[in-house]
Amino acid sequence: MLNLFLKIFKTPKNIISVNTAEREQTEIIAVGEKIQKKIKHLFNGSLAIRQIDAGSDNACEQELVALSNSFYDIERFGIHFVASPRHADMLLITGPVTRNMAKAVKIAYEATPNPKIIVAVGDDAINSGIFKNSYAVLDGVNSIIPVNYQIPGDPPTPKIILFSLLNILETLGACHSKTIIC
């Protein structure tokens, strides 16, 4: 037991630091209607994300799981993952929406209270990527629910996802807080 705690202090700090220049290189694609001004200050210091797997091949999920480890540590920016769409501000949808998951994604969208942001992560979610024209999938998340932002990549690396999320927050006016490095 003691060895466990001593090991904590001996492990070097390896967290990825976020500086503005690198972050601004990552582009985000905004689609759909613009988010209103009203919520520009709302997600200032805290964002709750609910992740929905709409039939994906788990590549994006693995990258999303990596966001919570000690390298990327998304929690230091006030962003955390929640279990229920009722608690969520942002829905992060991965995977081409298969026919079986279409209704479930719609129900989850309606179960999320306003104001909310919908982000499609990965090429599959944007335009069904490598599964395009299959009989089992619909044409990306935008065909079911209105998407606000897209993060391209197959799958996007955790660094890109992290920087994209921070850019989204900055677009929403989060530059006033100390947690997001501007």
Place this chain on the structure above:
Amino acid sequence: MLEIITSQISFLILLSLFFIGAIGSLFFKKNDALSNAWSNFFAITGSLLGLIFSIFLIIKEKTLSFTFNQYSFSFFTPSFNIDMLSAFFIFIISLITLFCSIYGSSYIKHFYKKYSIGALGFFYNLFIIGMLLVVSASNGLFFLIAWEIMSIASYFLVVYDRNDKNNIKAGFLYLVMTYVGTAFIILSFLLLYKYTKSFDFAVIKSGIALIPLSVKNAIFIFSLIGFGTKAGIIPFHIWLPVAHPSAPSHVSALMSGVMIKTGIYMIIRLSLDMLQPIPLWWGLTILIIGSVSTLLGVLHALTEHDIKKLLACHSIENIGIILLGIGSSMIFYSLNMPSLALLGLIAALFHTLNHAIFKSLLFLSAGSVINEMHTRNMEKYGGLIKYMPQTAIFFLIGSMAISALPPFNGFFSEWLTFQTLFQGIMQFDPSLQWIFIIAAGSLTFTGGLALACFVKAFGSIFLARPRSANITHVKESSLSMRISMGVLALLSILFGIFSGYTTILLEKIGKNFTIFQNTPSFISTNYYKNLSIGSNFASVSTPALFILLIFAIFLVIFTFRYIINKNQKIKINDTWNCGTQLTPRMEITATGFARSIILIFKGILKPSIQHEIEYHDAESRYLPKSRTITLSVGNMYHSYFYQPLHTIINGLSLRIKNIQSGNINTYISYIFIALIIALFTVL
């Protein structure tokens, strides 16, 4: 004026009002509505008179005693002795009868054209007369006659709904258990007669020194079994969960709220009034029986999904709590601590009153629900809060009161019982301390388990979506039913707020006992109606709790609804169920709710799970069509107590049967032997 109200004329008028109600109801039995109105009208006026009579008797601290010597012959004299304890019980009887009769006037309407309403009115009023006579009788034989009237009238009420075979069986079990109890009571009265040469309670009390200790112990055991069977202590309680559900709901409320308290009345009367001085082990026995009853009663209640059976099992638990108060009172008095003994008695009496109020409230609301849904099974309810909103609120208040949540009345009587037990833990050295620790431990677990049980009950009945299709014709209960439930709920809150006043009155009642005549008081109330125990050992302010809680709730609602973010929009949508289809079968069932606790206590409850699967294709048995899982609990009283008793008695009677051999030569030899023995003893 006051003199007339508290005189014997008034008590006789009280009895005769109920009597006229009984006879008249039978007389008009051809006309359902008339006999219903007649019997309930006289019951209501009788109970109002009873309320006034008992309240004035208690306030004036008067004892009423009178006998009718002209009607007496040999040992039987109709003599009454209504002291403050009897007046208190008359108060409880009248209070609950008032509300049950108001409720009954519309509830009985669904028995019209099915059974005889005249008979119902007759037995109902006779039942109440029986109870009133039981708590005021002062002669042993007269008491037994009143006891019989009460038991037989309630038997006919239990089997009233005779189309259901289970009710007949329940009535039979009730009759057998009552008669076993009555046999023990008769035995103890006969023993008392043998040594004091009289059946009169006052004569027995003054001549108690004539009884040797071993006989006194036997009297105690017999009367505990006898009155305990009526009160419903473990293990003589098996009739309670079957008989109380079978009766009509307003009668169930009376039986569960008041009739079982007559057993408590006689236990108090015998052990704290008539048979004093008593040895220490009597109090210890009652304390142990109380602890066992509370815990096993509430565990049994958790396994039930018949709503009235659940409420009847909670009666067993609350009788256990009352016995905790009585038992600790007896122990303290035997060890020369009369102030603490008075505290225990006050706690027991207060809990008697509170239990009568909230148990009848719960039974009446359960009756309304059963009336609309036509089934007693909780698994078929659900979603009733939208169809019967006021009944739901009354049931919620009853649940909060029985789970001892402040600021309702159940909390304060449990608080007093706890304080009695805490005093026991503090004052005694470890040889006696352990029994109080066990009692306090069982009381704490009971509180938590009762809360769990009522979350299950309220949640399964009223919340979530309806589980059966015949919900559409459910409507709110009628006005008189709602009035009776509403006033009972209001009384529950009021007795909670004014616990200080009630405790002072109960202390006066306690000090009326001969043994407590000059004891210094351990409870005090001050300017803010603070109720304090000892010299600053514990204190609680009953009105302040209520005011603070209500104020805090309103403050929070006002701040968060109307000040912060008042432009918030609220949308109505479906329940989140992980994106799957939402059916009523997604909700938790009553059995499922209690499953965890049942499995934790599986040593006591002995659950067994049966799993039946029906397949689409019976031969290949691959795709199931439906599954039924039944969780049942073993009946341990039956297997460990009644079944061995049954085997022994059967075996004994089989052996004795051999005397009746049917051979006439054997019979002639019996006569010969008996003649020789008689000649020898005479000569």
Place this chain on the structure above:
Amino acid sequence: MSILIWIIQLIFVPVVSPLCVGIIRKIKAKLQNRQGANILQPYKDLWKLLHKDEIISKDASWIFQYAPFIIFAVTIVVGASIPLFSSFLNNTLTSDILVIIYMLSIGTFFLALAGMDTGGGFGGFGSSREMTISALAEGGLIFSLLTVAIASNTTNLFTISNANIFTSGQSFLPIILAFSGFFIVLLAETARFPFDNPATHLELTMVHEAMILEYSGKKLALMEWASSNKLLIFIALGSNLFFPLGIAQSANINAIIFGIFAFIIKIFIFCLVIALLESSMAKFRFFRLPDLLIVSFILNIMAICLIH
């Protein structure tokens, strides 16, 4: 002057309780070699939730809509009745042991009903598990507080912490035993390891979180806030009844400031211990939890027997 003290006493628990949750999360993050969110993050979460819209299920009744208010109000009333930084305040109205335990039970009652109200599968079994744990934990809770009550001959909380039995020397062992019993119940009632994982996403492992899955917006904020209030209430009871060192015993301004500092240090120690415990053990299987609660009950009984 005393009005000021009472105002601080009233608002202390709601204002400081999100900080406790923040401290626990930060220490856990540091132990996982991460940087973790800011200590003041729970305040930002609450602020954001208070300004969001709500979605309410159509199966819900008034119990679902009013339960958060009732639960929060109960925690405020209890928070004002317990000794936080001063033990000289005189509250004979509501500061009794049994009164605060049963008032917290009101909160549990309405929380469980709200979980069952919407008819979702998760809320139902969350309520069932919560009521099972709460029913068994109540024995340990009452008896651990009873031990200190018997040792100081009163059940009024302020008087117990004023009596300062910890330093009087003769009841050292009973206090340690009763405190270990109390600590187990603290973990049970505030939904910490090994009873419940407050950060889990798997509904089958949830106990407390399952009942609030349907809440959103302001009501969710109130539920989370009430839950952290409850954590602070239990920490306050544990630190001020069993180890009342540094608590203000007179109305002196220096004593009060010292009392507030001492209380914040005690909160920090408790949060550190809870975070260390959460980082080094796994959540127990549900049917092993009654064993733990009965252990707590027995520790308290031993403590009572050892007092004389």
